[in-house]
Amino acid sequence: MDDFRSTNRDHWDELADLHPSTPLYDVDGFLDGESSLMDLERDELGSVEGKSLLHLQCHFGMDTLSWAREGATVTGIDFSPKAIEMARELRDEAGIDAGQARFVESDVYELPENLDGEFDIVFTSYGAITWLSDIGRWAEIIDHFLTPGGTFYIAEVHPVVGAVSETNGEFAKFEYPYFSDEVHRFESDEGYASDDKIEHGTTFYWAHTTGDILNALITAGLDIEFVHEFPKICYERFPNLVEGDDGWWRFPTGKPDIPMTLSIRATKRD
Numbered sequence: 001m002d003d004f005r006s007t008n009r010d011h012w013d014e015l016a017d018l019h020p021s022t023p024l025y026d027v028d029g030f031l032d033g034e035s036s037l038m039d040l041e042r043d044e045l046g047s048v049e050g051k052s053l054l055h056l057q058c059h060f061g062m063d064t065l066s067w068a069r070e071g072a073t074v075t076g077i078d079f080s081p082k083a084i085e086m087a088r089e090l091r092d093e094a095g096i097d098a099g100q101a102r103f104v105e106s107d108v109y110e111l112p113e114n115l116d117g118e119f120d121i122v123f124t125s126y127g128a129i130t131w132l133s134d135i136g137r138w139a140e141i142i143d144h145f146l147t148p149g150g151t152f153y154i155a156e157v158h159p160v161v162g163a164v165s166e167t168n169g170e171f172a173k174f175e176y177p178y179f180s181d182e183v184h185r186f187e188s189d190e191g192y193a194s195d196d197k198i199e200h201g202t203t204f205y206w207a208h209t210t211g212d213i214l215n216a217l218i219t220a221g222l223d224i225e226f227v228h229e230f231p232k233i234c235y236e237r238f239p240n241l242v243e244g245d246d247g248w249w250r251f252p253t254g255k256p257d258i259p260m261t262l263s264i265r266a267t268k269r270d
């Protein structure tokens with residue numbers, strides 16, 4: 001593992017320890033039976049009943065376990081040992097059988113060495129791909145783990161959001177490049193789910209354009225079923241966004257907006 005990834009892993013280990021007690025993640029609600037999934041991925045992926053589902057970058061497993069509650073046999077993978085430990089604890093606390101939900105500690109790029117098998121569905125979501133340096137290799141790994149005819153689905157923060165530093169009044173302020181092959185360094189003394197101070201505040205991330213993501217999937221052997229862009233985001237990314245009754249955050253009505261969520265469904269070619 002290179003220095004970028006080990007620095008990121010220290011950061012995510014710390015957040016995995018912190019996040020289960022933050023209101024944003026609402027573990028109590030989950031334990032009471034609520035799903036942590038957004039309506040978007042549930043509607044667009046459709047029924048997972050009886051399917052095998054591989055969740056890449058599962059964090060501490062709430063979404064993975066929510067898919068298990070919908071009838072899938074799930075495998076969550078993440079490179080953070082703390083996240084995997086917390087995911088297994090949450091699974092046991094939620095009374096979900098280990099035969100239905102397993103968690104594997106692995107870097108995405110090392111997954112073929114750490115996991116066997118093929119899956120009906122490969123899923124990943126919000127805040128995942130910016131941590132990955134090589135989007136082409138990521139797509140090859142998705143293809144590797146999909147059964148022929150299997151489905152890949154991603155609901156992700158739209159790449160355009162990464163080019164916006166903040167909002168200026170009611171408008172998005174573009175400050176970072178949308179097109180960039182370089183690694184970016186970010187420093188913060190707090191995470192995104194609470195204002196608790198953190199020790200491992202350095203992270204490295206990569207920008208991938210919508211075109212890069214689509215072309216990587218096509219080149220790896222997937223047929224794109226749809227690509228959707230939405231002027232809404234699942235968390236309060238900018239201070240002037242307004243939360244709707246549906247839990248999504250949007251720019252105020254009538255004001256200019258930008259795409260803030262991207263979803264893609266694709267099928268592995270036979």
Ligand SMILES: C[S@@+](CC[C@H](N)C(=O)[O-])C[C@H]1O[C@@H](n2cnc3c(N)ncnc32)[C@H](O)[C@@H]1O
Pocket residue numbers: 005008012013057058059060061062063064077078079080083106107108109124125126127128131132
């Ligand atoms: C924002 S979280 C994803 C949250 C996700 N939407 C969920 O289900 O909660 C990003 C996750 O990616 C993981 N991650 C980052 N780089 C990774 C890598 N190279 N391999 C595997 N996991 C990685 C982090 O440990 C973290 O748990």
